[in-house]
Amino acid sequence: MVAKKIENNVFIFAVENAFLHKGKASEGAVLGKALSSDPSLKDDIVKLRTHISKAVKDANKLSIDEMETLLRKENPDFFEKKEIAERELPELPGAEMGKVVTRLAPEPNGYLHIGHAVSFFFNHYYAKKYSGKLILRFEDTNPEKESTEYYDAIKEDLAWLGIKYDKIKRNSDDIELFYKHAESLIDSGNAYVCRCPVEKSRKLRYDGEECLCRKNSSKENLELFREMKKTLKQGSATLRLKLDMKSKNTTLRDPTIMRIVEAAHPLQGTKYRVWPLYDFANAIEDAKCGVTHVLRSNEFQQRDELQNNIRELLGMDSPHIISYSRINLEGTPTSKREIQKLIDSGKVSGWDDPRLATLQALRRRGIVPETLERLAKEVRMTSGSTTISMDALNTINRKILSPTAKHYFFVPSPEKIEVKSKGTFYIPKEDAKSMKKGEIFRLKDLFNVKFIGKGEVEFDSDKVKSNTKKLQWVSSDSIETEILVPETGKTIKGLSQKEVGKLKVGEIIQFERVGFAIIESTGKPIKCILSHE
Ligand SMILES: [Zn+2]
Numbered sequence: 001m002v003a004k005k006i007e008n009n010v011f012i013f014a015v016e017n018a019f020l021h022k023g024k025a026s027e028g029a030v031l032g033k034a035l036s037s038d039p040s041l042k043d044d045i046v047k048l049r050t051h052i053s054k055a056v057k058d059a060n061k062l063s064i065d066e067m068e069t070l071l072r073k074e075n076p077d078f079f080e081k082k083e084i085a086e087r088e089l090p091e092l093p094g095a096e097m098g099k100v101v102t103r104l105a106p107e108p109n110g111y112l113h114i115g116h117a118v119s120f121f122f123n124h125y126y127a128k129k130y131s132g133k134l135i136l137r138f139e140d141t142n143p144e145k146e147s148t149e150y151y152d153a154i155k156e157d158l159a160w161l162g163i164k165y166d167k168i169k170r171n172s173d174d175i176e177l178f179y180k181h182a183e184s185l186i187d188s189g190n191a192y193v194c195r196c197p198v199e200k201s202r203k204l205r206y207d208g209e210e211c212l213c214r215k216n217s218s219k220e221n222l223e224l225f226r227e228m229k230k231t232l233k234q235g236s237a238t239l240r241l242k243l244d245m246k247s248k249n250t251t252l253r254d255p256t257i258m259r260i261v262e263a264a265h266p267l268q269g270t271k272y273r274v275w276p277l278y279d280f281a282n283a284i285e286d287a288k289c290g291v292t293h294v295l296r297s298n299e300f301q302q303r304d305e306l307q308n309n310i311r312e313l314l315g316m317d318s319p320h321i322i323s324y325s326r327i328n329l330e331g332t333p334t335s336k337r338e339i340q341k342l343i344d345s346g347k348v349s350g351w352d353d354p355r356l357a358t359l360q361a362l363r364r365r366g367i368v369p370e371t372l373e374r375l376a377k378e379v380r381m382t383s384g385s386t387t388i389s390m391d392a393l394n395t396i397n398r399k400i401l402s403p404t405a406k407h408y409f410f411v412p413s414p415e416k417i418e419v420k421s422k423g424t425f426y427i428p429k430e431d432a433k434s435m436k437k438g439e440i441f442r443l444k445d446l447f448n449v450k451f452i453g454k455g456e457v458e459f460d461s462d463k464v465k466s467n468t469k470k471l472q473w474v475s476s477d478s479i480e481t482e483i484l485v486p487e488t489g490k491t492i493k494g495l496s497q498k499e500v501g502k503l504k505v506g507e508i509i510q511f512e513r514v515g516f517a518i519i520e521s522t523g524k525p526i527k528c529i530l531s532h533e
Contacts, residue, residue, distance in 0.1 A: 011058065103289060106138065108148075115297065136158065137171065171282075175271075183222065284311075330389045405509055411496070414428065415428070419459055428472060442471065448461050472513055478496060482528065
């Protein structure tokens, strides 16, 4: 009987999760929910997992409509709770008012994208919520990949996002500290210098086999580490952590924590030639900065254990780590390598091409920072896959812009018409072509005209008549305007009303019957990019 009840609850949880993730419920999420609803279920976790596995499969088979029908019947609170929950993000585990420290930890090796923005908003949100601190920390210990332009670009993007941090620091300022910790690990027999060729150590790591370097004494290792800092060539030696070569988590198979890099660092130049790898630097810095909560996407999940291990060996506390799925934008890559490929092949014009998901591209396209913040609150910190469609992003942006965006008339492919004693006007060619003799049209918000013959119209009346087709128009003082449509790469050429000429670069407006657009450049013609309809 009890078992039956659990089975049913688990199925409802699975359907809820499937509903939230468009038919892709995750076993992990359902397990978490089940355990928090009844911690005693832990006692028979094997059985519970079997129930969940089946429930998730069954739930994922339902259509979204079937899920909704079922949930409204079985758990009507779900929809109400969901709406309330969307407004605020959940509490953080172990968070104390005034004591929470979160961090933004970008590597200055490329431009930020939508995934960074969402992640940054989470960290910003919690630092604010608990009156804590937010640190911007550059993870810049990979001299070959990093460049000064990216430090500035990241700060610029953060300013645009409206994210203020309390402190800024760079891992590359702490190289001496990393040396100190490396030496203490060597000293305690927890790290050794490996001089095996890359291929060999890769194979040994894959096979779960130890190499002979592992047997060297601490004294020998300290001497070799000193040699690394002075004369050894890049690639000829690395410092590895002595963990477990047979671990199922392959990141724990004696990972490299420091290596020789002879290239100049953008800020430190050639002052150092031994550099920490990401996990080593990151683990130490999180502890050193007093970070209490690490909120990051789950591509790092495998490394959490390694980072916690490093801190444990150094006698440091570990923060709470909260992982969530990384945000992608449908149809456009966020990985640096893939974007670079598109740029190199000429398929996109650069990092700020409005079809991309970099923050520079989104900003250039007229997506406002509030949209990304709201997106973060809507997607929340889920473990399921999170691919956002461009349409969903546009819908949020439209909702934010609509109440305040100024409206303007725009006439594509303008056709001139003379209205006797009223002046010269331009209307869209397409409208002009569809006119029939004697038909009455309204120049929107102005007056009605009657079509006489090709290019000839006459004033009809002022009165608004129902069923009269309304046309966009501009007068003879209108200005040449071009609107780039990012998806097609095509430009709509036309005339906009003269007030558009007074707008500044970066203003986002609404062209009636076209959509929202951002001013890219003023001058003749005025150039805009279409944000969305
Ligand atoms: Zn070795």
